Amino acid sequence: MPSLAVDEFETERPHLLSVAYRMLGSHAEAEDAVQEAWLRYHRARDAGDDIQDLRGWLTTVTGRICLDVLKSARVRREAYPGQWLPEPVVSRLDDPAERVTQRQEVSLALLVVLEKLAPEQRVAVVLHDAFAVPFEEIAEVLHTSVAAARQHASRGRKAIADGQARNTADRAEQSRVLEAFLTAAADGDLRALAAVLAPDVVTIGDGGGVVSAGRNPVFGADKVARFWVGVFGRIEREVAAMSVEPVLVNGDAGVLVSGRYADGRELLSVLSVAVADGRVTAVYNQLNPAKLGSVADR
Template structure:
């Protein structure tokens, strides 16, 4: 049997790889569990480099998952957003998805905006991008995962990189400025201040909400500061402060908002993209209860 402590040493990295490839907490958990079972069945000493071996194993599992996931998402009701990673602080979030050996910053590589763009890539492009650009896995090792030549994998990663650069605005503000924008948004919503919302929303802001047909949500993106402000104000009318709590928490590596209804055991998670001008350029609202099952509402 392979050394079990070696697997635990790399568990954080494996989960981080799996989550970025699949965009799903549940699928990442399943992939890591399957990798664990395969590792247990491996003869002792079979893997000369446990880190590389396990990364390849979990990546193959996730690559296979993407095929069936794409077919499910083609029939998904409304926009599909990743399952959010929510933590009380940046340190907690980093510990959840990163192996200390990687030293990869959480915010850029796991942002909701990036994961949403990765959904537009082919499974091979997405896998190549995550492994090479985020985790610095060499092309020959990625080739083993996707069944291509190293040169083909290099081209896959290059195409994916171009899509990401075109579709993901870089986070040009620091955490303090990002949090300031989120808190200004919350204050304007709580105060019913339409003008206050307009002041913090970028003119081209895009609102995406993922209800999955399980709860009421906009089935197409809402675009533009005035349209988003009006939409948010309509939503706010259903907020009961006596029953629901709103928390500023790290959502996929940056300050976001979590709405919790302790009585109904329901939640909604909001991730924000803040542009270089300090205004909110994107709001991704995950409302589908199936995508929030992993959250420990009591711990938030």
């Protein structure tokens, strides 16, 4: 293939990875989807297809690929051990280049609720609302009518509105509330911890069946406070050394927790929060080693 075509595709790769990650919540699956898009582009070029709008063409092709992945992934994720969280995008606070990139990231709060949508709803919402793909093209991706594509998007938006944790705070407020949350949990101060939790707060942990994280979400300020006081109590008793580094997690305030248990096991966790009205509305704790490879290599 001519080098110009290769360069044109590589220019679009970051955009396509963003599209695929929003749809799949997995870096590895997103990269595979984009690679398949490259192969289809290669074949289309070889066949002499006239591609006028390369970004639009590649975006819809990537949408089709992700739709197939989502349909096949539903069975796997229904059998997933415990709770499922997406792979986090983690960057340091002191890296200006990464902070610019992070502003373009989709929050974990949104990715968590996107995971609950039907594949067609997720594709329709992501393509139209995040990337302004016309419904005429979305209908082609979904192999349905324009009216049906609009309906998939409408139902997806309603599910998001009903199910997404409130996350309206700016980063400064997120950091302040997260620090208060961590301090109270580490001190074992149930009263102070409950004070920074919204009444309908939820905590979700993903251990992938490898690390203990709780098989079900924990709801409510009192139960979530007791849960996290218990977690920090166990860490204090069992972890010989631990560090807590403030980071950005999908553009929001979070921490990278690392350390080693007395028996030699490694502790690695990425924790972030959704915050609204000065209180934590959701806590996301990613512990699954399979989803923390990029973090472990830092």
